[in-house]
Amino acid sequence: MHISDDGKGRLLLSGNEAIALAARHAGVHLGTGYPGTPSTEILEAFTSLGGKAQWAPNEKVAAEVALGAAFANARVLVTMKHVGLNVAADVLFTMAYSGVQGGYVLIVADDPGMASSQNEQDSRRYAEAAAVPMFEPCDSQDAYDMLRTAFELSERWQIPVIYRVTTRVCHSKSPVKPRVPMDQVPADTGAPTPSFVRNIQHRVMVPGHAKPAHKRLRNKLVELTQWNEQEGPTHIENRSGELGIITAGISYHHARDAAPEASILKLGMSYPLPLQKIRDFAKSVKRCVVIEENDPWLANALKAEGIAVEAKDDSIYRFGELSVDRVARILAKDSSPEPVPVRGKPPELCVGCPHRSSFEVLKELDCIVAGDIGCYTLAALPPLQAMDMMIDMGAAIGMGLGLRHVLPHAEAKRVVSVIGDSTFLHSGITGLVEMAYNAPQTGHVVIILDNGTTAMTGQQEHPGTGKQLLGEFTNRVNYEDLARAAGIPNTTTINPVRDRARFKEAVADALRKDELTLIVAKSPCILAVGRIVAAERERAIWEAGHNGIEKCDCQAGGK
């Protein structure tokens, strides 16, 4: 894609692009993550700038791969959306104890207002819960500048750092003046050289090691608080003595527009908080208001410290993202009903999308459908309305099994679990093992909708496509082999569009039997069909060469 350049050393970048460029300029050795709106473009931009990055099957694996690299003194970047951090939380809480050697920055992208998410959870709570420092950039320049600081701080205190962004920071474009031109990597990246030094006490978190590690962690936080007070990226604009606003992230810009006369304290590192600085600021103004999206996390933290601040009315403003108008209403203590915007057209499955055919069949068969996360979730909306539940990545299989275990026989026989290919590899495999291990009496039917790509987030590769982030060929997971290895006796792959009748009969047959069945509904995403079909042809040649059967010149694979 084209990056706008004003000819005077400034680039017009999205927050995601700015993070990618900063990572490149900080000499990051490895980027890893799982696609998720609004975080997806970071690793894509990082690779297009020449960085090494890869998609992991899920966020937990990504965070673990990065941890190994950081134990080896490398600089690492991990990217995910807010709900991805739930998956990676297990690693986060204990790597806070172990600490790291190379710089470890975990980007978590929240989605206030749920533009493309199933909840609007507030990831700031993770920083506090896991006791790791957190930065919150407010725009692209901030996102570029503070990432370097985050790496330096991570290495100095040997602690992983959360870099919390939101939809409007990730996807808004604003000017960035980089340290060096975009296509260069500065000589002084500051990145350490990977090497291994044994440190069993710090990295094997058995209780005897973890107890002192927890104390080390708390001591680090005390030092980090001092650093944030004295050198932290807190930005104060002293204007009116009447009104002061304490804020962070994108809310800073809304507040600046809504109250040009107000004094503002903008946090750059919002955990651990520079409480003395905030206390002094609050004292310097007559009225001090905290402007933050979603949870009253910052307001509560300040109130608990006895700092006199006002919070927004959470019966209204906890929901959805903020805007200039909403911040103006908060400052005016206006809790009257908000104007209701005209309803736009909701999204829908594309014309020619193979998921349409799959869900039409499930509707015709009157199935109870435990669904999952991806484009196909749109099948729950009119006109299809053919999905009965969707909660989190991989839940289709577990929820379907639960329904089968307790429903009366006739209803249990109608239950199917439907999950996309990338979602299955992310969190569905353990569900499949559960199905084989604790099989319901009526059996069960799992349908993997294999459209050959991670479609919802913009067509990323995954372990089932057999291609890496940039399209290089690699090993490919075979869903049927995987299911049979787990102990599932019936497996088949059918194209639900081309062989619709056969697909319908296969589902009906599986529903009749009291057995376990996996059906792979394989038909390419209509938006990616040309690319997928072409890659299949190239793959056949690559595999022949790869297996030593036939040498060819094209072993680099399909870009």
Add this chain to the structure above:
Amino acid sequence: METMNIRFAGLGGTGVIKASDVFADVVFRLGYEVKKAEVHGMSQRGGSISSDVRYGSTVNSPMIPDGACDILIVMEETQIPVVKDGLKAQGKILVPKDIDASKLPSAKSLNVAMLGKLSTLLDIPEALWQKALQANFAEKLHAANAQAFQLGRDSQ
């Protein structure tokens, strides 16, 4: 200079984001502070979509405040009632029927024709628009885009 607020709106897949990218590129080349906001992801599956471009000597929020659009460019007829409330009292709205669709080099080039129409409302050298169009599209589309842009410029 006062911040100018330009909003592009339509349905996912109608070239809204592309048009706003080109426009942001144009005003960035002029040396302004520029911010651009939109939402990616689910909303791009054929649903309503909009993209805000704000520019001037300083720009704070990337999102245009309610009722503050100076110019609204709507790429899809059905979306006019959805977005028209965003317009200022003296604001201007550009709609698809401003363009003679029968003369478009392709249906996909409506967004470029709308940029052509937009260019007649703003005091920006035409060469800058052409530069930005060429930078943002593959070379094989340059001739068709030049034709679509001119069609927009000439339309009443």
